[in-house]
Each structure stands twice: as C-alpha cells, then as structure tokens.
Amino acid sequence: MSGVGEIIAGVAVAASFTQLLAHVLRTSKTLFVFYQDFKDAPSHLKHVQQKLLLLLCILEVYEVHLREIDDDRLLPSNLRMLLQIxxxxxxxxxxxxxxxxxxxxQKRSRSLKMKFKLMFTDREVIAKLMERLRDAERDLVLLTGLLNIKISSVAFASLPAVDSSHSVDQTTKDVIQKPTGSPIARHCTKSTLKVAPRSYVLVPDSWLRKLGFYCSVTILVTPGDVKTTKILLGYKFPIWFSHKAISIYFQLAWSTLCNISIMPGYIRVQNQVALGSPFMGACERGDVRLISQYVREDPEILNNRTICSGKTPLLLAxxxxxxxxxxxxxxxxADANMGDDERILPIFSAIGFRDKRIANSTQYIQVPPPTTLWLDMVKLLSQYGASVHENIAGKSMTTAFLSRDSYDPQVVLRYFRLLLEExxxxxxxxxxxxxxxxxxxxxxxxxxTSSIDFLAREGVQLSRILADGKNVLHLSASIAMDMKPIKHFYERHGIIEVNRLDQWGWxxxxxxxxxxxxxxxxxxxxxxMLLKKGADPYSKGRMAHFRHLHPSNMFSEPVSPIEYAEWLGCEVYERFVDDMVATGVLTADEYEVGDEDEFVDEGEWSDFYDTKEEFEKEELFDG
Structure with a gap:
C-alpha cells in the first residue's frame, strides 16, 4: 500500500525545513551506499540498479528545493509531514x-564472493525489494508533482501585470531570429580520421575454445590519447559437470601518463543448451507463438545460450x-547487448556479421542482409537499449558493407540518420x-550526394587521404554506380585531384x-566525367599495380588507363576512345587514323603463303 495514503498518528508535528533536509540527506546517504553495492551486480539485477539510481535523482531534486526555499506557501506543513513519512x-x-x-x-560487493551472492539471491527477496522501491518512487513522484503545482501557483501570483500593448524592439527580434551559425561549420574541428579499433577473439578451432574458454579483446583509442580495452572472458563448464556458462566483462582505460582505471562491467551466469533444443529451434525459425509459449512457462529461458557457439535466443531470432x-x-x-562466444552483439548480427566459422568458409565476416529489414531491426534494437558505439572484429557500425543493388537508394541515408539519433x-x-x-x-x-552532404555536416572531412593513398575520387571511381558522386565532390566540395596516384600508382x-x-x-x-575534369589517360603511375587476385597482376609493368581499357576488351576500349573524343582529349582525325587497317609487310604473309594474292584471298574469305 502506498505510504501517502496512510496516516500515521505518531507524527503529530511536521518537521521544519532544516529537519526535513537532514532527513533527505540521511536517506540519500543510505540509498547511495546500497546503490554502490548493487552497481557491479550481475546484469539480471540491473532493474534494481536503475530504480535505486532513479530514487537518488529524485532525492537530489528535493535537496535542492529544501536548500533554496523556506516559504510555507511552497511547502506547507501537511506536505512536509507526508514527505517525512x-x-x-x-x-x-x-x-x-x-x-x-x-x-x-563482510567485504562490500566489490569482492567476487559478494557478486556471486547477489547472483544467486532468491527471486522473492528481489521482488520484495522492487515492490518497496516502486512504492517509494510513486509517493515521491506524487509529492514532487504537488510541490511543482505549489511553486507554479505562487510564482504566477507574484508576476506583475503585463501590458498587452508592449512591443518587442527590432534589435531583440533580430537576436531571436538570427541563426547562431552554420550547421556545417560547427563540425569543422573534428579529426580527419579515427584510428581503427583492433579486435582479437579466440578462434573456434583453438585448443582453449575446445576446453570451454571463450574470449574477446577490443582496443580502441578515444580522444585525448586514452586507450580503452574491452575484455570479455568466459568459460563453459563441461556438460557432464554442469550446464552453466559464466562470463566476465570489464573495461580498462589508460592514458599516456599510465593512469589505469577499471570501468564497470558485469558477471553473468547462463544455461547451456543444444542448438536443436525446442526453444532455440523456435527462435531460429522465428516461430512467435511457440516462443511465447516457452517464455510464459519459464521466463529464465531467455538467459540460455547454445553449447557450440554461445548464440542467445535473441541472436537466433x-x-x-x-x-x-x-x-x-x-x-x-532479452538483453539487447548480450553477444555470443565471439562477442558478436545483436545489433551487429542485424547488419550481417557472422561468426568466424561461417566467415572462414566465405572469406567475409559480414555481408549485407538480403533485404532492408535489417534497418528496422537496428531501429528496434536501439529502442531497447542496444549500443551503437561498440566495435567488433575491428569494425564499427559504419565501416560494415551496407549496400546491395536491390536496396532502396535511401536506406544508407536513413541508417545514418538513425545512428545520429543515438x-x-x-x-x-x-x-x-x-x-x-x-x-x-x-x-x-x-x-x-545527399548521404555525402550529411557526412560533411557531421564532420567527415572529404579531402582526407586514406592509408593506401586513395582520395574520395578514387573511391567514387571504383564503387559509385554513376558519375554523380565524382561530379559532386569536384564541383560542390572542391576535391579536384583527378590525377592523384595511390600506393599502387593508379x-x-x-x-x-x-x-x-x-x-x-x-x-x-x-x-x-574524369576526362572532362582533366584526368590523364596516359598516366602510368610509379609502379606496377599488384594486388591479390586482381586482373592487373597480368601486367609486368605499369599501365595507363587507355592501355588497361584495351586489355579489358574491345567494348571497354571503344567506349573509352569515344569518351576521349567527346571530351576533346582525342580529335576525330586522330580517332580515324587509329581505326585504319594495319599495313602487313611481306615478311608476315610470306612465311605462310606462296603469293600475296593467296593471303588476300584468305583474308577476304575470313571476312
């Protein structure tokens, strides 16, 4: 029952403002100590942590009010009495x-022993605690509303009468209406290129994985040269011994001054089940009715993970x-931030990341999903608390491959906007x-072009050079569907290095x-478009182009664009020459001379034919 609805006869006199402030400070201290003990508790107790933190915030509001007001009109005796209760x-x-x-x-909850005690606490005890915390929250929020009403009514009564004929001068209007700055300019101080995070995981065939251990380490550099290491350590007990799996997650942060700090993490205990178990099979098929039936029978089933790869019900769904x-x-x-044995998180799974066992057979750890349903999946997961700021396998949410020819052209732009909202x-x-x-x-x-402008507004410097020497014109020439990005970079953003050589000399x-x-x-x-902007069709670069499984490995020396076009076939070469003529790089007369039949001297036909007439007759027959 709510405490506001109860009248306690023993409280005959309302506390003074000073006494009430002392009550608030004492309760805040008690609550804070209790919250500190729960801060590093297992993840299934996070709802208790959140409720304790909410109550601390509410008490902080009361502390501010009580320090600043002493007017009985704002906090009359009956409200003070209820707040005291x-x-x-x-x-x-x-x-x-x-x-x-x-x-x-006993040592506080920072000890491993205390964490295990919290982990196996009786559900009824936790439920009773949550019920009491909810009652306190409801009462405090109700009293806060009454206090706000009192403050508003007193403040309104003290306002002077406003003359309706009063007008705002032009200077004030200009200050109100004039924008404070360009949305593009406000991002110009961001760094040009962030260091890619490094990630390490125990591969499935390693002997440690076969013994039941799993581990992932991600190292990234944050602003201020602070390195953050995210570590997940886990162990799956042999099935003949126990069906439990335990995982520990924590973060280390250190700077160039060697100041090391340990950031909060969690300890989680889960049940191991076979991938072919009924509930996991229902999740793998997406059978909602069967899933709901199993969850109603046993809510703890959401905490299961598969024996082989650590997939959770959410990952399978x-x-x-x-x-x-x-x-x-x-x-x-279901926890929206619980990954598998390789720490592939649900939100990364939604955009096509797979575990290394599958990736090794296809050479790709991530492929874009077949439909754009993944965008709705990412939006849903983010609404339930999935973090978009994580990195796995050295990739972030925007370094993954997110395009297919079958996608709606607006998908990537909508995805960027969704990430910005988060x-x-x-x-x-x-x-x-x-x-x-x-x-x-x-x-x-x-x-x-709309997506490019969006990134420019968010601080991505388009003039940057990638580690392999490419600029945005190299990227656009290689992967764009048409010439619009090239034209947009050149004319709108001033990227004019059309003859820049990358590390391959291209x-x-x-x-x-x-x-x-x-x-x-x-x-x-x-x-x-590139020829029109001054690209050199005869540039051979510094060195031979040499990349793994690339057709240009056939060349023993550097090639120019026109030579490469000729090597790719007649159609590519003819289109290239037509483009040269259309842009004035090659005149029509030069084109006609180049198309004339080559002269065949006597040495070429005399080796195979007795007379030149026989050679010409054979040529006519072949034609």
Whole structure:
C-alpha cells in the first residue's frame, strides 16, 4: 500500500525545513551506499540498479528545493509531514535490505564472493525489494508533482501585470531570429580520421575454445590519447559437470601518463543448451507463438545460450529475419547487448556479421542482409537499449558493407540518420581496408550526394587521404554506380585531384575503367566525367599495380588507363576512345587514323603463303 495514503498518528508535528533536509540527506546517504553495492551486480539485477539510481535523482531534486526555499506557501506543513513519512519508510526499508544482503563484517560487493551472492539471491527477496522501491518512487513522484503545482501557483501570483500593448524592439527580434551559425561549420574541428579499433577473439578451432574458454579483446583509442580495452572472458563448464556458462566483462582505460582505471562491467551466469533444443529451434525459425509459449512457462529461458557457439535466443531470432519474434523477445526481457562466444552483439548480427566459422568458409565476416529489414531491426534494437558505439572484429557500425543493388537508394541515408539519433560519433572511422561511412554513402545510388552532404555536416572531412593513398575520387571511381558522386565532390566540395596516384600508382581514371559499372554496364559516365575534369589517360603511375587476385597482376609493368581499357576488351576500349573524343582529349582525325587497317609487310604473309594474292584471298574469305 502506498505510504501517502496512510496516516500515521505518531507524527503529530511536521518537521521544519532544516529537519526535513537532514532527513533527505540521511536517506540519500543510505540509498547511495546500497546503490554502490548493487552497481557491479550481475546484469539480471540491473532493474534494481536503475530504480535505486532513479530514487537518488529524485532525492537530489528535493535537496535542492529544501536548500533554496523556506516559504510555507511552497511547502506547507501537511506536505512536509507526508514527505517525512515517505523518507523515514524508505530509509528503514533500505536499512533492512542492506542488513539482509550485506552484513557489516563482510567485504562490500566489490569482492567476487559478494557478486556471486547477489547472483544467486532468491527471486522473492528481489521482488520484495522492487515492490518497496516502486512504492517509494510513486509517493515521491506524487509529492514532487504537488510541490511543482505549489511553486507554479505562487510564482504566477507574484508576476506583475503585463501590458498587452508592449512591443518587442527590432534589435531583440533580430537576436531571436538570427541563426547562431552554420550547421556545417560547427563540425569543422573534428579529426580527419579515427584510428581503427583492433579486435582479437579466440578462434573456434583453438585448443582453449575446445576446453570451454571463450574470449574477446577490443582496443580502441578515444580522444585525448586514452586507450580503452574491452575484455570479455568466459568459460563453459563441461556438460557432464554442469550446464552453466559464466562470463566476465570489464573495461580498462589508460592514458599516456599510465593512469589505469577499471570501468564497470558485469558477471553473468547462463544455461547451456543444444542448438536443436525446442526453444532455440523456435527462435531460429522465428516461430512467435511457440516462443511465447516457452517464455510464459519459464521466463529464465531467455538467459540460455547454445553449447557450440554461445548464440542467445535473441541472436537466433535476428538470424531468422522475423521482426515480430525479435520484438517479442525484447519485450520479454532479452538483453539487447548480450553477444555470443565471439562477442558478436545483436545489433551487429542485424547488419550481417557472422561468426568466424561461417566467415572462414566465405572469406567475409559480414555481408549485407538480403533485404532492408535489417534497418528496422537496428531501429528496434536501439529502442531497447542496444549500443551503437561498440566495435567488433575491428569494425564499427559504419565501416560494415551496407549496400546491395536491390536496396532502396535511401536506406544508407536513413541508417545514418538513425545512428545520429543515438548520438553516434564514429562517422569518420575507417578500418584497415579503407571501409568507412563515406564508402557506403558513395554506393548510395540516387541518394549518394545527399548521404555525402550529411557526412560533411557531421564532420567527415572529404579531402582526407586514406592509408593506401586513395582520395574520395578514387573511391567514387571504383564503387559509385554513376558519375554523380565524382561530379559532386569536384564541383560542390572542391576535391579536384583527378590525377592523384595511390600506393599502387593508379589514378581515379584507372579505377573508373576497372569498375563493374563501366566494364559491365558501360553507361555510368565516370570515365567521361574524369576526362572532362582533366584526368590523364596516359598516366602510368610509379609502379606496377599488384594486388591479390586482381586482373592487373597480368601486367609486368605499369599501365595507363587507355592501355588497361584495351586489355579489358574491345567494348571497354571503344567506349573509352569515344569518351576521349567527346571530351576533346582525342580529335576525330586522330580517332580515324587509329581505326585504319594495319599495313602487313611481306615478311608476315610470306612465311605462310606462296603469293600475296593467296593471303588476300584468305583474308577476304575470313571476312
């Protein structure tokens, strides 16, 4: 029952403002100590932590009010009496629970022993604690509302009468209406390139994994040269011994001054089950009705993980591409930030990340999902607390490959806007292969230029040079669907280095010739646009182009774009020459001379034919 609804006869006189402030401070101290003990508790007790933190915030508001006001009109005696009752009851409840969970002779919850004690606490005890905390929250919020009403009424009564004829002068109007600055300019001080995070995991075939251990380590550099290391350590007991798996997650942060700090983490105990178990099978198929049936029978089943790879029910439901099943699991309490043995988190699974066992067979740890349902999946997960700021396998949320020809052109732009709503800050991150948000924007088809402008406003410097020497014109020439990104970078953003050489000695024109949209489609217009902007078709660069499994490995020396076009076939070469003529790089007369039949001297036909007439007759027959 709510304490506000109870009248305690023993409280005959309302406390003074000073006494009430002392009550608030004492209760806040008791609550804070209890919160500190729960701060590092297992993840399944996070709802208790959140409730304690909420109550601390409410008491902080009361402390501010009581220090600043002493007017009986703002806090009359009846409200002070009710507040005193609620605070006393909350203080008593917390003291009682504190004695039950933590006794004075025992080390506080930072010890591993205490964490295990919290982990296996009886559900009924936790439920009773939550009920009391909810009662206190309800009463305090109700009293806060009454206090605000009192403050508003007193403040309104003290306002002077306002003359309706009063007008605002022009200077004030100008100050109100004039914008304070350009939204693009406010981002210009951001760094040009973030260091790609490094990630390490125990591979499935390692002997430690076979013994039941799993581990992942992610190292990233944050602003101020502070290195943060995120460590997940876990062990799965042999099934013949126990069906439990235990994992410990924590973070270390250190700076150049060697100041090391340990940030909060968690200890989690889960049940191991087979992938083919009935509930896991239902999640893998996305069978919502069957999932709901199992969850109603045993809510703790949401905490299971598979024996082989540590997949959770939520991860399996995401793989099924059934949005309704994912939403049901999240509504039922599934953790949106619980990964598998390789720490592939649900939000990364939604955009196509797979474990290394699958990735090794396909050479790709991530591929874009077949449909754009992944965007709705990411939005849903973020609404339930999934973090978009994590990094796995050296990749962030924007260095993944997020484009397919079948996608709506607006998908990438909508994805960027969704991340911005979640306060995402790594739009300028780039991995070791040069994959970045800008590359995804360039692949955006009709929405490419809008996505590029979005990234420019968010601080991504378009003039930056990647580690392999490429600029945005190289990227656009290689992966854009048409010439619009090249034109946009050149004319709108002033990126004019059309003849820049990357580490392979290739210019953007080389990549435009080599791009699938030019070799297969032929109507992309990228070659013509670069030639129009001054690209040199005869530039051979510094060195031979040499990359793993690339067709240019056939060359023993550097090649120019026109030579490479000729090597790719007649159609590519003819289109290249047509583009040269259309842009004035090659005149029509030079083109006609180049198309004339080559002269065949006597040495070439005399080796195979007795007379020149026989050779010409054979040529006519072949024609």
């Amino acid at each position: 609620v605070l006393q009851r909350l203080d008593d409840d917390i003291f009682e629970m504190n004695q039950r969970f933590f006794n004075d002779g 995401i793989a099924s591409q059934n949005l309704e099943a994912v939403k049901y699991l999240l509504d039922s309490g 306060n995402y800050t790594d739009f300028d991150a780039c991995d070791d292969q040069g994959r970045c948000a800008l590359a995804n924007a360039i692949r955006g088809g009709e929405a490419a 210019t953007p024109l080389h990549y435009a010739v080599d791009s699938p949209s030019n070799r297969c489609g032929g109507t992309c217009g990228k070659v013509r």
